[in-house]
Amino acid sequence: MNQKSLHGQKIAISGGGIGGAAAALALALRGAEVTLFERAKVFKEVGAGLQIGPHGWKMLDKWGVSQRITDLGFQPKDMIFRDAVDGSDLVTLTFDEEFENRYGGKYIVIHRSDLLTTLIEAARENGATLHNGIKVEDTFNEESGTGVELSLSTGDIFKADVFLAFDGVHSVQRAKMHGDKPVPSSYVAYRGTSSLVEDEEMKGLKSVIGYIGPHCHFIQYPLRGGNLLNQVAVFESKRYLDGLKIGNVPEDWGNNEELDSAYDHCTDFIQSRLPLMWRDKWWQMADLEAVDTWVNGRIILLGDAAHAPLQYLASGAVMAMEDAECVAQYAEDFVRAHGAVDWDRVLLEVETERVNRCRRVQNLGRFWGEIWHVDGAARLLRNELFRNAENNWYRYVDWLWGYDVTDRTYVQDPSKGDLPEGLEDYRYALAGTG
Amino acid sequence: MNQKSLHGQKIAISGGGIGGAAAALALALRGAEVTLFERAKVFKEVGAGLQIGPHGWKMLDKWGVSQRITDLGFQPKDMIFRDAVDGSDLVTLTFDEEFENRYGGKYIVIHRSDLLTTLIEAARENGATLHNGIKVEDTFNEESGTGVELSLSTGDIFKADVFLAFDGVHSVQRAKMHGDKPVPSSYVAYRGTSSLVEDEEMKGLKSVIGYIGPHCHFIQYPLRGGNLLNQVAVFESKRYLDGLKIGNVPEDWGNNEELDSAYDHCTDFIQSRLPLMWRDKWWQMADLEAVDTWVNGRIILLGDAAHAPLQYLASGAVMAMEDAECVAQYAEDFVRAHGAVDWDRVLLEVETERVNRCRRVQNLGRFWGEIWHVDGAARLLRNELFRNAENNWYRYVDWLWGYDVTDRTYVQDPSKGDLPEGLEDYRYALAGTG
Numbered sequence: 035m036n037q038k039s040l041h042g043q044k045i046a047i048s049g050g051g052i053g054g055a056a057a058a059l060a061l062a063l064r065g066a067e068v069t070l071f072e073r074a075k076v077f078k079e080v081g082a083g084l085q086i087g088p089h090g091w092k093m094l095d096k097w098g099v100s101q102r103i104t105d106l107g108f109q110p111k112d113m114i115f116r117d118a119v120d121g122s123d124l125v126t127l128t129f130d131e132e133f134e135n136r137y138g139g140k141y142i143v144i145h146r147s148d149l150l151t152t153l154i155e156a157a158r159e160n161g162a163t164l165h166n167g168i169k170v171e172d173t174f175n176e177e178s179g180t181g182v183e184l185s186l187s188t189g190d191i192f193k194a195d196v197f198l199a200f201d202g203v204h205s206v207q208r209a210k211m212h213g214d215k216p217v218p219s220s221y222v223a224y225r226g227t228s229s230l231v232e233d234e235e236m237k238g239l240k241s242v243i244g245y246i247g248p249h250c251h252f253i254q255y256p257l258r259g260g261n262l263l264n265q266v267a268v269f270e271s272k273r274y275l276d277g278l279k280i281g282n283v284p285e286d287w288g289n290n291e292e293l294d295s296a297y298d299h300c301t302d303f304i305q306s307r308l309p310l311m312w313r314d315k316w317w318q319m320a321d322l323e324a325v326d327t328w329v330n331g332r333i334i335l336l337g338d339a340a341h342a343p344l345q346y347l348a349s350g351a352v353m354a355m356e357d358a359e360c361v362a363q364y365a366e367d368f369v370r371a372h373g374a375v376d377w378d379r380v381l382l383e384v385e386t387e388r389v390n391r392c393r394r395v396q397n398l399g400r401f402w403g404e405i406w407h408v409d410g411a412a413r414l415l416r417n418e419l420f421r422n423a424e425n426n427w428y429r430y431v432d433w434l435w436g437y438d439v440t441d442r443t444y445v446q447d448p449s450k451g452d453l454p455e456g457l458e459d460y461r462y463a464l465a466g467t468g
Numbered sequence: 469m470n471q472k473s474l475h476g477q478k479i480a481i482s483g484g485g486i487g488g489a490a491a492a493l494a495l496a497l498r499g500a501e502v503t504l505f506e507r508a509k510v511f512k513e514v515g516a517g518l519q520i521g522p523h524g525w526k527m528l529d530k531w532g533v534s535q536r537i538t539d540l541g542f543q544p545k546d547m548i549f550r551d552a553v554d555g556s557d558l559v560t561l562t563f564d565e566e567f568e569n570r571y572g573g574k575y576i577v578i579h580r581s582d583l584l585t586t587l588i589e590a591a592r593e594n595g596a597t598l599h600n601g602i603k604v605e606d607t608f609n610e611e612s613g614t615g616v617e618l619s620l621s622t623g624d625i626f627k628a629d630v631f632l633a634f635d636g637v638h639s640v641q642r643a644k645m646h647g648d649k650p651v652p653s654s655y656v657a658y659r660g661t662s663s664l665v666e667d668e669e670m671k672g673l674k675s676v677i678g679y680i681g682p683h684c685h686f687i688q689y690p691l692r693g694g695n696l697l698n699q700v701a702v703f704e705s706k707r708y709l710d711g712l713k714i715g716n717v718p719e720d721w722g723n724n725e726e727l728d729s730a731y732d733h734c735t736d737f738i739q740s741r742l743p744l745m746w747r748d749k750w751w752q753m754a755d756l757e758a759v760d761t762w763v764n765g766r767i768i769l770l771g772d773a774a775h776a777p778l779q780y781l782a783s784g785a786v787m788a789m790e791d792a793e794c795v796a797q798y799a800e801d802f803v804r805a806h807g808a809v810d811w812d813r814v815l816l817e818v819e820t821e822r823v824n825r826c827r828r829v830q831n832l833g834r835f836w837g838e839i840w841h842v843d844g845a846a847r848l849l850r851n852e853l854f855r856n857a858e859n860n861w862y863r864y865v866d867w868l869w870g871y872d873v874t875d876r877t878y879v880q881d882p883s884k885g886d887l888p889e890g891l892e893d894y895r896y897a898l899a900g901t902g
Binding site: 404412415419 | 845
């Protein structure tokens with residue numbers, strides 16, 4: 035990483051979530067003049083735990099914050115999948131030395147707010163300017179084609195060489211460019227953190243555990259050095275599906291009443307854990323349909339605004355971080371090769387790499403959700419397949435966890451973003467109906 | 469095998485299909501006085517090809533007819549499963565020396581009528597008396613408990629020490645003992661044989677090929693030394709399912725019109741083979757629910773009358789042959805141990821062994837059908853599981869093909885007839901609704 039390579043480049047970012055903060059950091063580290071606008075009055079993340087695979091960890095390491103992240107989070111020894119109906123073990127993914135060597139990074143779980151705070155602080159320490167309480171109301175490419183103008187909620191016009199729209203799943207920029215809306219998955223997530231050390235049943239937990247079952251799953255892992263237990267309960271909402279049939283989906287689909295009976299077909303253990311979930315907030319899960327175009331002149335969609343996925347591959351935040359590092363690294367590489375940056379060509383290369391990478395994560399994430407939630411004979415096939423993968427699971431995740439933007443995997447072969455042959459025709463029940 | 473062990477024992481059999489003929493042969497080989505009654509004017513089998521796994525071949529060998537069967541049939545080199553939608557290979561089960569050593573037998577395919585004729589001839593050669601055109605109209609256990617009386621359609625009463633009811637899926641004896649009816653599976657089978665040597669696409673075929681796909685499958689294998697091609701097209705009948713919904717199933721469910729569109733979602737290759745199917749007859753597939761009781765005094769249900777399965781494990785005929793050998797061998801063993809046969813105890817032992825063995829085949833056969841016909845994500849899981857089993861499939865069929873009645877596997881542990889844990893709750897959509 036060359037700390038001067040982007041000296042003099044003016045980068046504007048909207049959105050002070052994990053992706054925007056990561057971009058501010060990655061670009062500031064290359065010497066760029068970074069200004070970030072977050073419309074909320076404070077930088078904060080809604081939610082609880084977050085998983086960072088080795089594909090994310092190695093960027094945090096490159097950015098100099100991996101130690102802080104590891105200290106604040108928790109390094110699980112493995113990830114255990116179990117059947118939610120009978121509680122039996124299906125497969126254990128061990129995060130050992132072989133794993134770390136294979137993927138060049140560690141597996142970390144961390145509180146979302148701890149990750150965000152770390153990135154924000156590091157970006158500032160490296161010279162990025164981060165504003166709160168300012169909204170980017172509109173953006174215009176300059177007629178010269180050499181820059182972009184931001185119209186801010188303060189009434190000011192802000193000029194930059196390039197604008198990164200990290201403004202989330204309900205992105206203003208996305209609406210302008212594509213006009214589409216998130217696709218509801220019919221699943222809802224409840225979250226909750228509680229004391230792990232005082233939890234007689236769970237204390238000493240060192241694993242990420244995923245119970246997967248018909249129309250539901252349930253996740254547990256430690257946070258904050260093992261002091262906190264993070265739990266996530268995700269299930270299909272009958273209220274949503276029934277509403278869809280009559281063309282009238284109630285706003286409160288996935289409500290508390292649904293939570294209370296969503297695991298009736300699962301082990302008593304899971305049911306006994308539900309009282310620990312937060313009940314005043316739940317997340318109606320949705321993703322964005324993959325699109326081919328993220329770039330308009332000097333404006334580029336990134337993070338959730340570009341490719342909000344379902345959560346099944348636990349890679350939403352890491353993908354945004356990959357975007358951040360991709361922009362910074364490809365710009366740096368361009369400077370190294372040509373002496374100066376040509377943002378039009380850099381953005382094009384970023385788009386090719388990232389559109390295809392993210393298309394794969396988005397679509398396989400949907401499929402992954404399907405196979406977690408199958409019932410009947412399909413559940414037994416899934417269980418047998420998972421059990422047989424005990425010593426053979428690397429090949430299913432190499433593409434995900436072994437990824438590095440510097441390899442330009444998808445620039446070299448964009449078709450790697452296509453679904454593997456045979457997966458085109460699986461049923462994603464609700465795609466396109468949202 | 470002791471050719472005198474059952475000397476003097478009078479055995480009556482109803483049903484001159486494969487099971488009855490096999491029983492006549494197996495018992496005649498032990499010196500029993502066997503009389504078989506078949507109500508049809510000739511011995512004949514309806515249908516075309518039939519598969520005999522090593523569990524069947526080793527009995528044919530014991531009975532001295534394996535060479536004749538191998539000459540009349542065909543010994544495939546392997547069994548290949550393919551996906552019916554895209555035609556891709558899933559798994560190949562190679563019938564090599566390792567296979568034959570493991571299971572103590574060969575894999576043979578043969579025309580049903582060739583197998584039946586061989587068994588009938590061998591039974592007669594060994595002294596069994598086989599009657600055509602005589603129906604066993606009713607049966608009575610003698611009050612002494614030491615024999616059974618058959619009331620024949622000729623008006624005669626026939627007395628025997630024991631009566632084996634091999635009278636098929638629509639068994640008179642089954643109706644008397646249980647009163648249940650076959651359970652329709654909603655699937656229908658078309659069959660057809662044609663010249664293999666003149667078939668440009670298929671000539672030289674040495675494999676059993678099974679294309680498995682959503683709601684259908686399609687089987688091909690050679691018969692009669694490779695001169696004949698046997699094809700079986702099996703698919704789910706919408707007419708049946710729609711009829712079931714309105715409580716009025718039309719008699720002709722699975723008709724020719726349904727055949728012509730049943731493979732529209734499959735490879736062109738399969739569709740191009742359909743004109744070779746016989747169109748004037750089709751089989752509405754059904755099985756019997758597993759029951760615990762086959763014995764009433766000196767009367768025992770056997771073969772399809774006791775345990776008609778769905779066809780997915782290709783073991784219906786072999787199961788009937790296992791029944792035949794089981795009765796003969798257990799009676800012989802009893803004589804060896806005690807000096808004389810006690811039929812009450814022999815039948816009880818046969819019942820324990822065979823009820824549990826057949827329960828397993830029946831229930832796993834239904835499950836096997838389910839996994840052949842899955843769609844969507846489940847199909848992709850199934851395909852992956854099958855592909856991964858390429859060098860690892862023995863463990864799924866050891867219980868089926870490695871079976872030998874002399875091991876008394878299920879006498880020693882009847883619970884081996886239970887579905888493996890986790891399989892109790894798969895969905896067999898139509899069980900119990902027929």
